[in-house]
Amino acid sequence: MTRRTKYLLDESDLPTQWYNIVPDLPEPPPPPLHPGTREPVTPADLAPLFPAALIEQEVSTDRHIDIPAEVLDVYRLWRPSPLYRAHRLEAALNTPARIYYKYEGGSPAGSHKPNTAVPQAFYNAQEGITRLTTETGAGQWGSALAFAGAVFGLDCEVWQVRASYDQKPYRRLMMETYGATVHPSPSDRTAAGRAVLADHPDSPGSLGIAISEAVEVAAADPGARYALGSVLNHVLLHQTVIGEEALRQFELAGDRPDLIIGCTGGGSNFAGLTFPFLREKLAGRGTPVIRAVEPAACPSLTRGVYAYDFGDTAGLTPLLKMHTLGHDFIPDPIHAGGLRYHGMSPLLSHIYHLGLIEAVAIGQSECFAAGVRFARTEGILPAPEPTHALAACIREALRCKETGEEKVILTALCGHAHLDLPAYGRYLAGEVVDHDLPEAAIQDALARLP
Amino acid sequence: MTRRTKYLLDESDLPTQWYNIVPDLPEPPPPPLHPGTREPVTPADLAPLFPAALIEQEVSTDRHIDIPAEVLDVYRLWRPSPLYRAHRLEAALNTPARIYYKYEGGSPAGSHKPNTAVPQAFYNAQEGITRLTTETGAGQWGSALAFAGAVFGLDCEVWQVRASYDQKPYRRLMMETYGATVHPSPSDRTAAGRAVLADHPDSPGSLGIAISEAVEVAAADPGARYALGSVLNHVLLHQTVIGEEALRQFELAGDRPDLIIGCTGGGSNFAGLTFPFLREKLAGRGTPVIRAVEPAACPSLTRGVYAYDFGDTAGLTPLLKMHTLGHDFIPDPIHAGGLRYHGMSPLLSHIYHLGLIEAVAIGQSECFAAGVRFARTEGILPAPEPTHALAACIREALRCKETGEEKVILTALCGHAHLDLPAYGRYLAGEVVDHDLPEAAIQDALARLP
Numbered sequence: 017m018t019r020r021t022k023y024l025l026d027e028s029d030l031p032t033q034w035y036n037i038v039p040d041l042p043e044p045p046p047p048p049l050h051p052g053t054r055e056p057v058t059p060a061d062l063a064p065l066f067p068a069a070l071i072e073q074e075v076s077t078d079r080h081i082d083i084p085a086e087v088l089d090v091y092r093l094w095r096p097s098p099l100y101r102a103h104r105l106e107a108a109l110n111t112p113a114r115i116y117y118k119y120e121g122g123s124p125a126g127s128h129k130p131n132t133a134v135p136q137a138f139y140n141a142q143e144g145i146t147r148l149t150t151e152t153g154a155g156q157w158g159s160a161l162a163f164a165g166a167v168f169g170l171d172c173e174v175w176q177v178r179a180s181y182d183q184k185p186y187r188r189l190m191m192e193t194y195g196a197t198v199h200p201s202p203s204d205r206t207a208a209g210r211a212v213l214a215d216h217p218d219s220p221g222s223l224g225i226a227i228s229e230a231v232e233v234a235a236a237d238p239g240a241r242y243a244l245g246s247v248l249n250h251v252l253l254h255q256t257v258i259g260e261e262a263l264r265q266f267e268l269a270g271d272r273p274d275l276i277i278g279c280t281g282g283g284s285n286f287a288g289l290t291f292p293f294l295r296e297k298l299a300g301r302g303t304p305v306i307r308a309v310e311p312a313a314c315p316s317l318t319r320g321v322y323a324y325d326f327g328d329t330a331g332l333t334p335l336l337k338m339h340t341l342g343h344d345f346i347p348d349p350i351h352a353g354g355l356r357y358h359g360m361s362p363l364l365s366h367i368y369h370l371g372l373i374e375a376v377a378i379g380q381s382e383c384f385a386a387g388v389r390f391a392r393t394e395g396i397l398p399a400p401e402p403t404h405a406l407a408a409c410i411r412e413a414l415r416c417k418e419t420g421e422e423k424v425i426l427t428a429l430c431g432h433a434h435l436d437l438p439a440y441g442r443y444l445a446g447e448v449v450d451h452d453l454p455e456a457a458i459q460d461a462l463a464r465l466p
Numbered sequence: 467m468t469r470r471t472k473y474l475l476d477e478s479d480l481p482t483q484w485y486n487i488v489p490d491l492p493e494p495p496p497p498p499l500h501p502g503t504r505e506p507v508t509p510a511d512l513a514p515l516f517p518a519a520l521i522e523q524e525v526s527t528d529r530h531i532d533i534p535a536e537v538l539d540v541y542r543l544w545r546p547s548p549l550y551r552a553h554r555l556e557a558a559l560n561t562p563a564r565i566y567y568k569y570e571g572g573s574p575a576g577s578h579k580p581n582t583a584v585p586q587a588f589y590n591a592q593e594g595i596t597r598l599t600t601e602t603g604a605g606q607w608g609s610a611l612a613f614a615g616a617v618f619g620l621d622c623e624v625w626q627v628r629a630s631y632d633q634k635p636y637r638r639l640m641m642e643t644y645g646a647t648v649h650p651s652p653s654d655r656t657a658a659g660r661a662v663l664a665d666h667p668d669s670p671g672s673l674g675i676a677i678s679e680a681v682e683v684a685a686a687d688p689g690a691r692y693a694l695g696s697v698l699n700h701v702l703l704h705q706t707v708i709g710e711e712a713l714r715q716f717e718l719a720g721d722r723p724d725l726i727i728g729c730t731g732g733g734s735n736f737a738g739l740t741f742p743f744l745r746e747k748l749a750g751r752g753t754p755v756i757r758a759v760e761p762a763a764c765p766s767l768t769r770g771v772y773a774y775d776f777g778d779t780a781g782l783t784p785l786l787k788m789h790t791l792g793h794d795f796i797p798d799p800i801h802a803g804g805l806r807y808h809g810m811s812p813l814l815s816h817i818y819h820l821g822l823i824e825a826v827a828i829g830q831s832e833c834f835a836a837g838v839r840f841a842r843t844e845g846i847l848p849a850p851e852p853t854h855a856l857a858a859c860i861r862e863a864l865r866c867k868e869t870g871e872e873k874v875i876l877t878a879l880c881g882h883a884h885l886d887l888p889a890y891g892r893y894l895a896g897e898v899v900d901h902d903l904p905e906a907a908i909q910d911a912l913a914r915l916p
Contacts, residue, residue: 021542024474092471093550093845100543104617122572124845126884166842167554186636189887192894193841391643392616395543395574434576434884437639444642 021103023265025096030088031260033080034253037291038363040079040298045249045366048334049324051466057334064235065242069139073250081253083135090134090167094123095257099265100429104393106413113416114271115409117429118262118289121396125190127431128285129160129245132254136243137164147171147240149233151201151226154180154353155187156399156431157245162196175201175209175229178221180353186435201226208232208330222346223357224329231332246282247327247336247361255288262426263292271424273304275412278428279404280308280317280375281354283361285430294372304426308368308375309404311383313451314347316340316360317368317375319458325359325465335466338365342461348451350380351439352400358461376408379450383407384443387433399431400439471553473715475546480538481710483530484703487741487813490529490748495699495816498784499774501916507784514685515692519589523700531703533585540584540617544573545707549715550879554843556863563866564721565859567879568712568739571846575640577881578735579610579695582704586693587614597621597690599683601651601676604630604803605637606849606881607695612646625651625659625679628671630803636885651676658682658780672796673807674779681782696732697777697786697811705738712876713742721874723754725862728878729854730758730767730825731804733811735880744822754876758818758825759854761833763901764797766790766810767818767825769908775809775915785916788815792911798901800830801889802850808911826858829900833857834893837883849881850889 038044047056059071066074073081083091102115120128140148148170152158158174165172174196181188181200188198201221202209208228212219219225227244234242244251266272276293278286290306297304310317316339326343327333339360341347347356360368367373380400387403389410390396398406409427416423433440442448488494497506509521516524523531533541552565570578590598598620602608608624615622624646631638631650638648651671652659658678662669669675677694684692694701716722726743728736740756747754760767766789776793777783789810791797797806810818817823830850837853839860840846848856859877866873883890892898 019539021477021539024476026474027471089469089471089553090845103539124841124847130845163845167845185891186884186887189891189894190847190884193838193847193887193890195842388643391574392645395540395580395613395617397574397640397643432884434636434640434882435887437636437643437885440643441635441639444639 019103021101023099023268025261025264027092027096029264030091030096031083031257032088033082035256035260035292035295036076036079036081036253037295039077040295041367042370045363046337048336051331051335065231067139067143067145067241069143070136070250073253074248084138087135087138096261097122099262102394105390108389108393109410109413109417111413111417112420113413113423113425115413116273116426118258118426119396119429120258121429121432124163125156125160126434127156127160127399128255128258128288129157130163131257131288132245132251132284133160133164134167135254137161137168137170140241141168141170145170145239145241147173147237148243149173149230149240150243150245151175151223151230153177153223153356154436155184155191156354158196158198159187159190159194160245161243162191162194165196166194172196173233174198175203175226177201177223177226177353178219179349183438184435190435201229203229206232220349222329224343227328228330228332231328246284247359249363251284252287252361252363255284256291258288259290259292262289263296272302273426274424275305275307276426277307277309277405277408279355279401279430280310280360281357281401283364285428287361287364289428306373307408308373309408310375310377311350311352311355311404312377312379313350313453314341314356315377316358318377321462322365322369323465327359331466336362338362339368341458342464344464345458345461350451351436351448352380352404354401355404378404378407381448381450384440384448386410396429397433398429399433400436402428402430469553471551473549473718475711475714477542477546479714480541480546481707482538483532485706485710485742485745486526486529486531486703487745489527490745491817492820495813496787498786501781501785511784515681517589517593517595517691519593520586520700523703524698534588537585537588546711547572549712552844555840558839558843559860559863559867561863561867562870563863563873563875565863566723566876568708568876569846569879570708571879571882574613575606575610576884577606577610577849578705578708578738579607580613581707581738582695582701582734583610583614584617585704587611587618587620590691591618591620595620595689595691597623597687598693599623599680599690600693600695601625601673601680603627603673603806604886605634605641606804608646608648609637609640609644610695611693612641612644615646616644622646624648625653625676627651627673627676627803628669629799633888634885640885651679653679655679656682670799672779674793677778678780678782681778696734697809699813701734702737702741702811702813705734706741708738709740709742712739713746722752723876724874725755725757726876727757727759727855727858729805729851729880730760730810730814731807731851733814735878737811737814739878756823757858758823759858760825760827761800761802761805761854762827762829763800763903764791764806765827766808768827771912772815772819773915777809781916786812788812789818791908792914794914795908795911800901801886801898802830802854804851805854828854828857831898831900834890834898836860846879847883848879849883850886852878852880
């Protein structure tokens, strides 16, 4: 067989449906609850925040949902994304394992986030909404929504976690180039932000606080809606184009993965790649092990509890049954800003609870070492988030070197690091440290579960 | 015909030969001269700076040169690159023109530069060289060579123009992540650098000065060679993979360009796209107009003279017959650092002199406006350099709107702006100005031609 570096699909092979895993699970995921009544939330409860089409997708039990033609037209700017065989990394590791990576960094915003930003903007525009609000941490989600807003003519307003706003100005500049407005969070524009600033004028912010601000603003403006970049069912749904493409690309490669690895923050990138493979596994086609990798500084799956909790710090969202470290847990300032979220997607938490996937937590210095090794062999500079998956991948490849096993490993390379280069600079200067996370910090936050 | 957004080639369709335009020209280009004797330089003169394989390519009159298998293996990490049809830009402009762009920003370093960095590193490694020196302005070339050095195990040392070193730290971080060492230029590590610093301790540097430093260091170390990212024949040769792919992609599209537009700094990106089309035109297959776009602040083709001049400021290089603004002309600090070079590739200058291509100069504010328009429709953020080509492309598309002409325009999108976002920030803040270039400044520098 000819040595191939990448497996491409023609744009005519772009998936035309998203895959909803819910009907294929042995039991349905627990519903979100209204924080006042503790009854399941109704579509009407969500209407001030999301357009009807997305609410429908959020609760859908249809196995497949058609991707609108207008969304496919925009997807074609960068999709189908390539599946790579990491020949050079394999050679550098001297491993018999075969390593593949599905690369999402070729999108306009440089990550997997536009896969859901584009349909979210489309459905909002279709229902007459003119303004979107959202939060962003490192900025991958904010820049994806800014791009999607530009495409569908929506005003986009982003609350960016203060620490990232200050440390990663390039991301803000990207959002502004796409036409978005960016505020540092906490801001004085919302009651939630002012409350935090009153107690902590120098607050570096958190994703939970920024969500509170964006939700508050959207709820108060009938022409506005809120958009979330991970966690929710409809977001994970949109990301399944990644896994659907990868399945077809493995057919082209004449191979099949034994182990699938992805990083998890809110869970959407991981779910997007793995759910279609999990469907096949549940149907008896293939037996891949599916492994989530989270940062040791924010280990919601491996050290959190599975309980109902708020999605945001101020407690404005419905209660979500999820693996959580507590809604007011503030993770240490690791460089993988996209993984600094106190909770985990309820759907993914449920699947973990069912024992269908496994999880591991890795400290950031090992992850950066993996990122540098990857850059110097495969060329692509991986964002700090997917270096977590790469670190787990390299661990496994080195294990195979010991055992001689020709394991096939597939990993999700969900974005590039072009706008995260100061983090690599810190690593190369020996300034990146692993954060020892005391159990007491987690227990303290968990004591305040609603 | 189905509406298509991009035309992809399989990696098995990657060109296996570079195209050398020299034998197809009506007259050969004037040779480089030794500055002392004013006689044509010999391969022996160049041996301290370049490996034998590249010197051979520099003077070759073979029409096609095989691409080594090791180079093809690395090219496959990102090649063939996509040819896009800019449907969304066309719609926004309401033009009957059909606009295509060949995108090179998907390479590891984010521009067309790795197309030549990889073979240059390969040939050096093959001849036992262990260290490469080079200059870089904005940093696209330096990061490409840093990547190529990592792939072939060469130490890579880069002199980066001081102004860019200070203003664009992300580029330096990218080079360092690939393992390169970066010095701001002028530096105190070379006689050339120290001479500049003695007169101008705060010198912002220039490409000409940085070239002097890198050349001086390479010439003094038998294990080192110098690598240049544009201007020379072998560099333009390596870039012709761009145009060869584009020719095949136009066949797939069932279309052919009437007008081909590229930006010119040293000329390699422009030559890479256009030379294969020019070959076809010279052979009577197609009649595209071929237009170079240069910055109004550094207009070597449109306002320079065609004369023998040095390639660097200190006068260490051979004399090159080229369009030049004078080797000690320091262009105003426009944001397109890659276009701030006093000269133009001798081969491209010769072709311009023969009347085979045309040229136009555009001010940077119009270019940034084009870049923002492009980002908000097509998604990709164009580097400041190719916004010059996009500005010319939009001019033409709007002309077609007036005339109703369905002109087919092909433009070279040679890189993304992820590491140039501060320039967009300045533009959005209204701080980008066009530089009025007094004729006296050029005449002053030309008075010192060697």
